[in-house]
Amino acid sequence: MSEDGEGLDDWEAAMAEQAEAEAGEGKGGDPQDDIDAIMNEQAAGGGAKPAEFDELQEDAPITVAEKKKLDTILDIPVTISMEVGRSEISIRNLLQxxxxxxxxxxxxxxxxxxxLVNGTLIAHGEVVVINDKFGIRLTDVISQVERIKKLR
Incomplete structure (x- = not known):
């Protein structure tokens, strides 16, 4: 590649030629061919544009309204329970x-x-005894993504 950018022009010409060839073949109705042709045209025409994001504020103060909303959510009671296991038995056997x-x-x-929190699995753990009371040590917390998948 030379320093005057001649090699880059050759690359762009090759990409454009390939896009034209694929566009000629892609008339059969295959959507992937159309997507490939568009991507090649964009690549030949200057490439992708950088994404623009707002600046992150590291220590953004919480407004009074946001704090009030957060306090409301934090005060909602939930039921946490530990499940040792399950079993299905008939009513006849249950009564016996x-x-x-x-x-x-x-x-x-x-x-x-x-x-479980309100019947939704959130973690796995092992039983511990502290001051003559049972407790549970969490060994694996289910990710938010996995919990959302189980809701669907």
């Missing part, structure tokens, strides 16, 4: 249960428990 009966669950011993 009494003290000392054992119900087999679908979990293997040592497998993490499910942490």
């Amino acid at each position: 249960l009494n003290q000392g009966s054992v119900v087999e669950l679908d979990r293997v011993a040592g497998e993490p428990l499910d942490v």
Whole structure:
């Protein structure tokens, strides 16, 4: 490539020639061919334009109205529960249960428990005992993207 930009012109000419050839072939109705032709034309015509974004404010103060809205959301009560496992049994077998009966669950011993908030899985964890009370140590938190996928 020479310093006067001659090599760049050759590249642009080759891209334009390829776009024309593909445009001639693309008359069959394949949408991908049309997209490729448009992309090649844009590449030959000067390339992509840089995206423009607003400047981020690192420590943008929260307005009084925003704080009030946030306080309203933060005060909504939710129910958090831990699920050891599940089992499906018939009503006949349910009615036969009494003290000392054992119900087999679908979990293997040592497998993490499910942490549910209002019935939605948000994490997995293990049981811990602190000051004679049970607790749960979160071992895996479900990402927001995964939680949204499960809602659909």
